[in-house]
Amino acid sequence: MDNLIKILQSRNIHPSYQRLKILEILEKNKDHMNVNMIFEELLKEIPTISKTTVYSTLSTFAAKGLVHCLTITPEEMKYDYRAKPHHHFLCTRCGAIIDIDVQCPYADTMEIDGHSIEDIQGYFKGTCRECLTHNKTQTLK
């Protein structure tokens, strides 16, 4: 927990109880959670938590570079808490979002066609390995 406090302080984010709990949840489930998943987890420990706080905290985290925002699905934002930049695969059958460690030739580039790059997101979409082998039928839009 002391570790989490330092993480927030190093980014000039006041380590409130709510923010620490949200960071803890992101650390624990290193997946690609949406606001509702985080909110539901929080409810277990902070019954008074407000969804507005989750939105505002994630917005703060994103602004300070603590989390990355994924728009891989059109429904809602997914939040990624992982140090190394990486790409993602979205399975259109089961909805899984899988980390892809590709070596993007622009990963270390700060500029492209004269535009200054601050973030790179690579989205691969298709059918995941699991679904291919199990030959599942359900297909997401």
Next chain:
Amino acid sequence: MDNLIKILQSRNIHPSYQRLKILEILEKNKDHMNVNMIFEELLKEIPTISKTTVYSTLSTFAAKGLVHCLTITPEEMKYDYRAKPHHHFLCTRCGAIIDIDVQCPYADTMEIDGHSIEDIQGYFKGTCRECLTHNKTQTLK
């Protein structure tokens, strides 16, 4: 217009008046329009057009591979009508979405980590060339 009919027929899409007009708009403004932009354009020629029709038509076009769906912004879906696959740059200052012709090493790959790829989307985000030179101040979220 005969050309547009053939495009739809070649993909087994019945060339209704509404669909042809939507395709025409997509051809004319080869940009990255959202449903509302297309709807507003349509209203000029088809005052009775329904937004539901725009949604359903674009959904059909996407299913048949006529358009590509971009989730580069979290607000709403953008539709891309261009033959060659390409990547995109989003300027977080002015909101411009610019085509990027990068040579992605996975562009011609159909598989990654055992997952079958059907679509690849590369999103670069930052400050566009225009904004850099004009040093504009407004910043989008």
Next chain:
DNA sequence: TTTCAATTTTGTATTAAATATTATTTTATA
């Protein structure tokens, strides 16, 4: 400690993209 401003959290209301549902219109076919 007390006071007070700034920050953070919460509750509520609102916005708007997207979908669902049903009715109407158009098209194709027997």
Next chain:
DNA sequence: TATAAAATAATATTTAATACAAAATTGAAA
């Protein structure tokens, strides 16, 4: 022409995200 299927339109609903204001908490000055 009659009928079924497909496409369009109108309306209602859902829900992620934001806006706004009130309440609570924090931190520093007095």
